[in-house]
Amino acid sequence: MLSVNHLSVRRGDQWIIRDLSFRLEGIRRLFLQGEIGTGKSTLLQALLGFIPAQQGEIRLFGALCQTEKDFRPFRGRIGFCFQNPDDQLFGPTVLDDVAFGPLNQGLSKPEAYTVARRQLEKLGMDYLKDRSVNVLSGGEKNFVALAGVLAMRPEMLLLDEPTNGLDSKNIKKLTALLRDLNLPMLIASHDSAFTEQLADSVLWLRKPENG
Numbered sequence: 001m002l003s004v005n006h007l008s009v010r011r012g013d014q015w016i017i018r019d020l021s022f023r024l025e026g027i028r029r030l031f032l033q034g035e036i037g038t039g040k041s042t043l044l045q046a047l048l049g050f051i052p053a054q055q056g057e058i059r060l061f062g063a064l065c066q067t068e069k070d071f072r073p074f075r076g077r078i079g080f081c082f083q084n085p086d087d088q089l090f091g092p093t094v095l096d097d098v099a100f101g102p103l104n105q106g107l108s109k110p111e112a113y114t115v116a117r118r119q120l121e122k123l124g125m126d127y128l129k130d131r132s133v134n135v136l137s138g139g140e141k142n143f144v145a146l147a148g149v150l151a152m153r154p155e156m157l158l159l160d161e162p163t164n165g166l167d168s169k170n171i172k173k174l175t176a177l178l179r180d181l182n183l184p185m186l187i188a189s190h191d192s193a194f195t196e197q198l199a200d201s202v203l204w205l206r207k208p209e210n211g
């Protein structure tokens with residue numbers, strides 16, 4: 001489903017990921033851990049082509065992805081939540097935001113808005129639907145971003161620090177939600193309790209030597 005072979009990624013003049021190989025297959029939840037700055041966010045973004053890889057291979061559902069054109073068809077099938085939900089949400093309202101993906105996938109406006117409303121209901125967030133995305137708390141933004149991704153019925157999820165901004169009650173809610181989804185997931189998280197609850201396996205990143 002997702003396979004990475006000898007991947008190296010540079011940002012500026014630093015190697016962030018160096019010669020990394022791993023696979024994600026079946027309905028498994030793989031967690032990325034490592035100190036801040038070890039490249040968890042960089043790796044997730046490289047996997048969908050948002051950051052270019054200098055070396056190595058990325059295969060999504062078996063297809064070798066190198067150019068923007070290669071990655072594009074997979075950006076709906078693989079749901080991605082950025083570490084900062086402000087990079088993801090553009091509203092204007094919560095409902096508009098969640099409907100955006102389904103509209104882009106070709107649903108009619110009424111269909112897309114129905115899907116969006118149902119998705120917000122499923123997450124218990126429908127009370128937010130008419131609010132501007134700008135007034136949401138950080139935790140609410142995270143859930144709305146996830147609702148937007150799930151509304152596209154992805155076959156796999158890539159989540160970057162999904163517990164950011166959540167209190168313990170909402171971390172529990174998120175944990176139960178992700179467990180019920182039965183989707184393969186790659187999740188970057190610094191939250192070790194959350195990781196312990198959900199991870200089938202953990203991939204540890206560390207800083208490569210540069211030079």
Ligand SMILES: Nc1ncnc2c1ncn2[C@@H]1O[C@H](COP(=O)(O)OP(=O)(O)O)[C@@H](O)[C@H]1O
Nearest residue numbers: 011012016034035036037038039040041042043
């Ligand atoms: N736009 C950028 N240009 C250059 N370096 C960057 C950029 N974004 C992040 N970095 C650097 O890349 C490294 C990895 O960052 P990141 O992937 O965000 O790590 P993590 O998610 O593990 O905290 C850090 O040293 C960071 O400073």
Ligand SMILES: [Mg+2]
Nearest residue numbers: 040041042083
């Ligand atoms: Mg990060």
